[in-house]
Amino acid sequence: SKPIVAIVGRPNVGKSTLFNQIGKKRVSIVEDFPGVTRDRIYMDAEWLNHQFTMIDTGGIEIETTDDMLTSMRYQAKIAIEEADVIVFVVDGRSGITNADEAVAHILRTTKKPIVLAVNKVDSPNREMDVYEFYKLGLGEPIPISASNSLNLGDLLDGIVEAF
Numbered sequence: 142s143k144p145i146v147a148i149v150g151r152p153n154v155g156k157s158t159l160f161n162q163i164g165k166k167r168v169s170i171v172e173d174f175p176g177v178t179r180d181r182i183y184m185d186a187e188w189l190n191h192q193f194t195m196i197d198t199g200g201i202e203i204e205t206t207d208d209m210l211t212s213m214r215y216q217a218k219i220a221i222e223e224a225d226v227i228v229f230v231v232d233g234r235s236g237i238t239n240a241d242e243a244v245a246h247i248l249r250t251t252k253k254p255i256v257l258a259v260n261k262v263d264s265p266n267r268e269m270d271v272y273e274f275y276k277l278g279l280g281e282p283i284p285i286s287a288s289n290s291l292n293l294g295d296l297l298d299g300i301v302e303a304f
């Protein structure tokens with residue numbers, strides 16, 4: 142079966158925008174995890190003849206909590222369990238937040254490959270925004286703009302190289 146790529150990150154960083162930009166079509170409605178209530182979480186994608194399935198973990202809701210950090214920890218754990226490659230999305234405009242740190246803390250416990258995408262770097266002259274994200278301890282940050290489709294090729298190269 143195809144490799145699974147899970148997209149994780151706090152709300153509003155652009156996970157769904159990225160997911161929709163690189164996804165091709167819906168493949169199923171999620172019902173594999175307890176408390177999952179939304180669809181459009183799995184999508185097929187392809188890059189340079191590599192086919193894979195993406196999960197937008199931000200769409201996974203837990204009915205038992207309204208707490209953002211609890212939800213994010215749960216989503217990160219699903220990513221660690223289910224994915225072959227994890228894409229951690231952060232926001233280059235806001236810089237590192239406590240919620241980013243909380244997710245990074247969990248992601249540092251896995252040996253699975255992690256690709257760090259710094260989104261909302263909407264023009265090349267904003268690329269210096271990425272440097273502080275080295276502090277997350279998850280490798281080289283890749284600047285992207287999901288909404289403007291900038292640098293998604295570099296991100297996808299990093300993803301498929303990790304398969």
Ligand code: GDP
Binds near residue numbers: 288
């Ligand atoms: P999610 O909560 O992580 O799934 O984030 P969304 O994909 O829903 O995006 C949150 C907001 O950020 C929306 O208003 C998007 O239009 C915006 N957004 C997403 N990607 C970019 C980007 O590359 N640049 C900018 N400037 N805004 C973006």
Ligand code: MG
Binds near residue numbers: 157
């Ligand atoms: Mg979303």
